Amino acid sequence: MRPAPSRTAPHITAMISLLLSGHLHAAPAASSSNQDNQIKLDQVGYLPGSAKVAVVPDVDGAAFTVVKAGSDTVVMRGALGAAAAYAPAAETVRLANFSGLAAPGRYQLRVAGLPDSPPFAVGTDAYQALNAAAIKAYYLNRAGIALPEKHAGIFARKAGHPDTHVLIHESAASAARPAGTVISSPKGWYDAGDYNKYIVNSGITTYTLLAAYEDFPDFYKAQDLNIPESGNGIPDILNEVLWNLEWMLTMQDPADGGVYHKLTDKSFDGMVMPEQARQQRYVVQKSTAAALDFAAVMATASRVLKPYDGKLNGMSARALAASKAAWQWAQKNPAVYYRQPKDIRTGEYGDANVGDEFGWAAAELYISTGDDAYYKAMRAPELKATIPSWSDVGALAWMSLARHRKQLTPAADQGLIAARIDGLADGLAKVWKDSAYGITMQTGDYVWGSSAVVLNQSMMLLQGYRLNGKREYLQAAQSGLDYVLGRNAVGTSFVTGYGSRSAQQPHHRPSVADGVAAPVPGFLVGGPQPGQQDKGDCPASYPSAVPAKSWLDHACSYASNEIAINWNAPLVYVSGAIQALTPPAPAN
């Protein structure tokens, strides 16, 4: 029998409040120093049963030891793996596998001739605080609400962007709502380091958080995030998601079911606090991608929120009706792609390939209604499972179908569902096995938002593990979490506030403008990618042009060091899943 879920352990709540009170600062990252002689590992730590692997520079010796942190007490000895080349970092490295280390404690890895590794913990609650902080980051990025000290600590701030007086842009004009019509579209999360709100990016983000809950309800029911809604009888992750769902609903035109692509300023604000950013806001152009992403999220929300409908005034039925209306609009408008109007200069999230969005929306409607017509509309044989991103959502359909596979109607092709999930996980596991860093990231994965690429890879490996229990899928998924927490070519944790050496200067307006030295915690920064599209806006230069090292820890760097809601979502999913799924015994 499963033990009854208990509320978040008090020491975890205490750890998060320490961070929010500013008393627990990660040491600043020395962004320009050379990381080539560093041992790279997960600086947050591991569960007793986690696979534990460090990347070690290619040295002459063959042995490593694990010592108690800050001491010479050896608790484990091991042999380094063979030297191998990792092309994305232009490095030759060796792996240290210390998976057998299961006793809770604080440790460091030691190799003769190198500085000791950063300290790390082994414990049964290894990712509890990280997971809570990654969700709390959404609260800290809420639009239209003041964040009082009680919930936000030293990151308390005033309300900005009420969005109760938003204008219909001429690109979005309709008979009932001509250009200049005022609508109210409050709440939601700021997309990223900027203050705009985009439906396409909200789509994958909101879904991924709902999926985390749908897959691990007991884990999330036990969590207390200290947000204004805490204690209302609804799990906090859903309370947080509701803040964005309520905004998304306002983005649908009640006259025709179409969904505006974004709510935005005409151009990006300066690096100021929300309340100081006072440009007129607009809703801009309806698009097919926005309608379909909206339809998928609302169909998902309708089933996830159903048990809480008594407290939510019919939200479940409302979401399902909104989903169907958006789906209908997309049927009539199957190829309306977003085209940035001349007077608008903010993020685009443009996508002219919406086959995957159609498939995903159909899949979620099928699961939530049981209506076979939606399964047919999904065109399952043509819908691929590839690593999810804001513009590539086919795999989200497959992971939802796999989750609900035991309740589907006979119309669903069970063999295909298993093949899509296992095929993707198996391919990733092969890359992981062959990788000199022991990770799933290859050269082409270092794109804008690379930190989320690796976590979405891990999320799909976890779907494989959930489906067939292959332990190597779980181990490979662990490597993605390790990567963002320090086992990467720059030896730095890409999560603000987590790890002994972590990103300090995210491109995030509140982090820049709030007068607090530490960045707002719990955010995943974009990570290395060689495009360097922000070079012209940066007073500092990138330390390297090599794909896995092309990362600049400076607030100017929107191309490598911004934060974004769609990047944090797989951090939530993966940290929670690994915490919830990892068996107690060591991996090997």
Ligand code: G3I
């Ligand atoms: O898809 C192509 C690929 O085929 C090609 O090989 C590769 C080579 O560079 O580029 C790929 O396209 C990239 C695309 O992201 C998909 O990853 C573009 O170069 C890259 O410029 C584009 O970056 C997007 C960026 O906005 C600029 O438009 C990011 O995905 C997207 O996350 C980011 O989103 C911004 C919002 O617009 C505004 N708010 C902040 C947010 C985060 O930075």
Ligand code: 9MR
């Ligand atoms: O702050 C903006 C960030 O959210 C976007 O991801 C990025 C790319 O669209 O653009 C940032 O804004 C910059 C603009 O594009 C160019 N001038 C400097 C702005 C940042 O200070």
